[in-house]
Structure formats: C-alpha cells, structure tokens
Amino acid sequence: MISIRGRVAVRMERGAIRYGPVSTIDLDTWRHLPAAQQPDWPDRAELDRVVRELATMPPLVFAGECDQLKERLAAVTRGEAFVLQGGDCAETFSGATADNVRNKLKTLLQMAIVLTYAGRVPVVKIGRMAGQFAKPRSKPVEVRDGVELPAYRGDMVNGFDFTAEARRPDPARLLRAYHCSAATLNLARAFTKGGYADLRQVHAWNQDFVAESPAGQRYERLAREIDQALAFIKACGGDPSEFHTVEFYSSHEALILEYESALTRIDSRTGLPYDVSAHMVWIGERTRQLDGAHVEFASKIRNPIGVKLGPTTTPEEALALIEKLNPENEPGRLTLITRMGAKKIRDVLPPLVEKVTANGAAVAWVCDPMHGNTFEAPSGHKTRRLDDILDEVAGFFEVHHALGTHPGGIHIEFTGDDVTECVGGGHEIVEEDLALRYETTCDPRLNRSQSLDLAFRVAELYRAR
Known part of the structure; x- marks a missing residue:
C-alpha cells in the first residue's frame, strides 16, 4: 500500500x-470503488499470496519506454503519424511460442510496411500481445446442455475446457501470465532488434504465401518498390542499415486489477507510478464507468492510456473521461478507441469528435472496427465480415475528413496464421469454411491475408484525405 x-x-x-x-x-x-468484470476468486488467501509475489517481480517494461511511446502518440495527436495496434483477441499460454510470436510480428510488420510506404505516413506499431490474457464477458456464466459453469475469462483467470475444474478461477494463473508475457516480450525484442525486422527482409516475410494469396501478390509488388528505393538510397551514399530495427510496443486491456496493481512501480527518475505490465493499457467498453475502479486505477498511472468507446457513448461521457484520465491535456497520454459498428459509425462518431475537438482536448482517435461487427453464423460460430470491418474503417475516415480532424489509427484483432474465423477477403472465406480452422478461444480474428487486405485499404483511405 x-x-x-x-x-x-x-x-x-x-x-x-x-x-x-x-x-x-x-x-x-x-x-x-465498484470493479466490473473481476473474477470471483474462491481462495482470497491464495490471491493475496500471488499478488505479493507479483509485486516482487522485475518490470516487464520500463517507464522510459512508456514515455517514448507517449511521445510517438503525441505525434499521432498532432496528425503527424498513424497507430497500428493489433494482435490476438485473447492470448493463450500455449500460444507463447517462438513460431506464434514471429508470425504475429511478421503480419504486423507487413501491415506497417503497407501503411508506411503506400500510405506515406510514420506508423506507431503496438502489439496487442504480451499481456492480453484476460477478457470481459457479456455473461458471468456459460450453459451447455443444461450444465452451468463460470464463463471463460481468459487464461489469466481460468481454463477454456468446459469442466468445473478448468473454469474455477485460479490465482496461480496470474503468475503464469506474467511469465508468458515476459517470454513473449523477450521474443518480440529479439525479432525487432536482432535483424528480423530489417526492411531488406520484406520479401522473406512474404515467401510462404505470396503465390496463393491475392493480398500477398499485391504486397510483393510493393516490396519490389521498397527494394528499389533502398538501392537508390544506398547509391546516393545513404545507409540502409538504418532500417535494421523497428520500434515495437506492447499493450493489453487492464482488466484484472489485482494483476495491474501488483505490477505498478514508482519510477526512480520521477517518483511517478507506471504500470510496468505493458507500455500502454486500455480500459474496455464494459469497464469505463466514470465512478468505477478501472478508470480510477488508470487515472493514477503515467502510461499512455486507451479507452474503448462504443455506440452508446455520449459527448458528455467522453469529455468526463478525458477530464478524469488526462486533466493536464498532455498530448500522447490518452487515445480514444471507437468501436461503433459499420452501420452506426457515420451517425454516432461525428458528435463525439466535434465536442471533443471543440473542447480542445489533445487525444488520438483510433478505430476498432472489429467489436461492433460480430454476428453468429448459422453454424454457431461467432464471426465477422471483412466487408463490414472495411466499411467501419471507411466511415471512420469519412467522419474525420469531413470534420478536418486526424484519423489516427486502427486497433484490430488478427493472427499470423491461416485461420478461418472471419468471412470475406481476396482469398475469400465463406461461412461454410468457418469450421476448417476456427481456433480462437474468444472472438474471431482476421488471418494474415485479410489483415493485408485491410492494410492496403487503410493506406488508400489515408492517402485520399
């Protein structure tokens, strides 16, 4: 304390x-204060023991890195850069492997290349990884064949298998989440700093699927242009080795407050608190109550903060959240992540942007086109249409273009694997294909080809502004 x-x-x-x-x-x-979406831990003594142990663990990120991300997001606030934030809906402990981390990073890097080169804008790369092990749920329980059990809340809390033992919240999982986050961050740093992210690798990132994917073929043409540009720089006496590494930041929803609080440290440089579980954390749509524990916790830490805003958000609520979370109006501190749905964004977003802009608030606007476009297929699979996702992004750009404000980025759920969880795309997936490789433990994710389709569309929208 x-x-x-x-x-x-x-x-x-x-x-x-x-x-x-x-x-x-x-x-x-x-x-x-009331804390929404928290597990009903059956053993409080064990939870207290785990929290004490977490409080002794080394930081996963450093305060200086959080400040650097804040500077990058300040550029987004000024309209000088663009955010690409993405990764799994919910990470799993079994997914913290070198192959999985590499594939997600590869997809994120390819999307960033498209946005940087085709969109002609600096891209702030933020992974939705190394901590995204917990998820809010619309119902606290799940019923199957008359059997009622606690809902799966992510590997940080309980197991996915539909058994009483697996679904029992287990505080020891908080420690495992910490260690899996550390392993993922170590791998991410190795890949982004050790040469894998070198721009001269743009072809190598694409070799495994270019021949079969329309998005991959389009990307390959862009990669050839990048090669020519690098050769020109070298011929002019420049040093392409400057493109050897990339900046990469981690983020997750700050949902399980005992975990986030245990990993909050006082920075020795400034005497200010940082949540060292990630560079950036966000507050979800279900936990953004102004008088709730999540907003209160986030108001006290100095990390960059995001807030999800759904279609019921009023301009007054948005301004109240801004005042609570960024009272000093510090650029880069606060990102508003809208998740409206393709059918609502053009009607709901303008009043929010107008009111916030008129108030002089220094915020970055980012579009989450995933969560407002989910539906259940006849097969029972939860899915999303890529066309709806693209349409919400288009609406996001249209609103900002009309108001003269900056469309600051996208926040998406994707995987580097060839899954069949969302329908549509250049290599079209139809609803009958969903069962082929439906692997998510929670919400459906874009696969690699669909992610690149989205990146090219966003680049086109950005250049047209």
Whole structure:
C-alpha cells in the first residue's frame, strides 16, 4: 500500500514504514470503488499470496519506454503519424511460442510496411500481445446442455475446457501470465532488434504465401518498390542499415486489477507510478464507468492510456473521461478507441469528435472496427465480415475528413496464421469454411491475408484525405 505524507511517498510493508521517491498519488483508491468484470476468486488467501509475489517481480517494461511511446502518440495527436495496434483477441499460454510470436510480428510488420510506404505516413506499431490474457464477458456464466459453469475469462483467470475444474478461477494463473508475457516480450525484442525486422527482409516475410494469396501478390509488388528505393538510397551514399530495427510496443486491456496493481512501480527518475505490465493499457467498453475502479486505477498511472468507446457513448461521457484520465491535456497520454459498428459509425462518431475537438482536448482517435461487427453464423460460430470491418474503417475516415480532424489509427484483432474465423477477403472465406480452422478461444480474428487486405485499404483511405 502507498499513502502520502506531505511530498514523500510512504510505503507500508509488513508493518514497517519505508520512505520512497517523491509522489503525491495514492495508488489504492480504486479498491474502494465498484470493479466490473473481476473474477470471483474462491481462495482470497491464495490471491493475496500471488499478488505479493507479483509485486516482487522485475518490470516487464520500463517507464522510459512508456514515455517514448507517449511521445510517438503525441505525434499521432498532432496528425503527424498513424497507430497500428493489433494482435490476438485473447492470448493463450500455449500460444507463447517462438513460431506464434514471429508470425504475429511478421503480419504486423507487413501491415506497417503497407501503411508506411503506400500510405506515406510514420506508423506507431503496438502489439496487442504480451499481456492480453484476460477478457470481459457479456455473461458471468456459460450453459451447455443444461450444465452451468463460470464463463471463460481468459487464461489469466481460468481454463477454456468446459469442466468445473478448468473454469474455477485460479490465482496461480496470474503468475503464469506474467511469465508468458515476459517470454513473449523477450521474443518480440529479439525479432525487432536482432535483424528480423530489417526492411531488406520484406520479401522473406512474404515467401510462404505470396503465390496463393491475392493480398500477398499485391504486397510483393510493393516490396519490389521498397527494394528499389533502398538501392537508390544506398547509391546516393545513404545507409540502409538504418532500417535494421523497428520500434515495437506492447499493450493489453487492464482488466484484472489485482494483476495491474501488483505490477505498478514508482519510477526512480520521477517518483511517478507506471504500470510496468505493458507500455500502454486500455480500459474496455464494459469497464469505463466514470465512478468505477478501472478508470480510477488508470487515472493514477503515467502510461499512455486507451479507452474503448462504443455506440452508446455520449459527448458528455467522453469529455468526463478525458477530464478524469488526462486533466493536464498532455498530448500522447490518452487515445480514444471507437468501436461503433459499420452501420452506426457515420451517425454516432461525428458528435463525439466535434465536442471533443471543440473542447480542445489533445487525444488520438483510433478505430476498432472489429467489436461492433460480430454476428453468429448459422453454424454457431461467432464471426465477422471483412466487408463490414472495411466499411467501419471507411466511415471512420469519412467522419474525420469531413470534420478536418486526424484519423489516427486502427486497433484490430488478427493472427499470423491461416485461420478461418472471419468471412470475406481476396482469398475469400465463406461461412461454410468457418469450421476448417476456427481456433480462437474468444472472438474471431482476421488471418494474415485479410489483415493485408485491410492494410492496403487503410493506406488508400489515408492517402485520399
């Protein structure tokens, strides 16, 4: 627990008092407020033990890296850059492998290449990974054949198998989530800093599917242009080795507050608190209550923060969230992630953007075109149409173009694997194909080819602004 005595942070641990860095922030105020979407932990003593252990663990990210991301997002706020944020709907412990991490990074890098080169805009690359192990649910229980069990809330909380043992919330999973996040971040850093992300690898990233995928063939043509541009730079005396690495940041929904709180640290440079579980965390549509624990917690940490805004959000609610989460109006601090649905975005988004802009709020606007476009196929599979996703993105750009504001990015759920979870795309998947490779534990994801289809469309929309 951290409390404040004057300008000195007083940390009370096991009855002792230790004076720490200067701070004026009480980090435990969220505990006194209603916290939505939290597991019903059956063993509080075990939860307390795990939280104490997590509090001793090394940081997964560093405060300086969070500040760097904030600077990049400030450029987005000013209309000088674009955010590409994406990854799994819900990561799994079994998915924290080198192949899975590499494939997701490969897809993210390919999308970023398309947006950077074809859209002619700097791209801030943020993975929805290394911590996205928990999910909010619309119902607390699931019923199958008359049997009722707790809903699956992500591997951080319980298991996917429909058994009483698997669905029992287990605090030990918080520790495993930490270790899987550490492994994923280590792999991501190795791939992005060790040469795999070198722009001269653009062809190698594509060799495994270019011949079969229309999106891959289109990407290959762009890759050849990049090769020619790099050769020109070299011929002019430039150094293509400057393109050897990329900046990559991690993010996840700050849903399980015991986990996020245990991984909050006081930065030795500034005396300010950072959630060191990720560079950026966001508050979901189901947990953005102004008087709730999630907004309160996020208001106290200094990371870049995102907030999901669904179609019921009013301009007044948006302004209240901005005031709570970014009272100093710091550029790069707050990203508003809209998730309206293709049929609603053109009607619902304009009043929000107008009111926020008129108020002078320094925010980045990002479009989540996934969550408002989910439906159930006749087979019972939850799915999304790529055409609806593309249409919501188009509506997002149309609104911002009409209002003279900056369409700052996209936030998507995708995988680097050849799954059949969303319908449509250049290599078209129809509803009858869904059962072929439907592998998600929660929401349907775009596959690699569909992700590239989306990237090319976004690049076209960006250039047309």
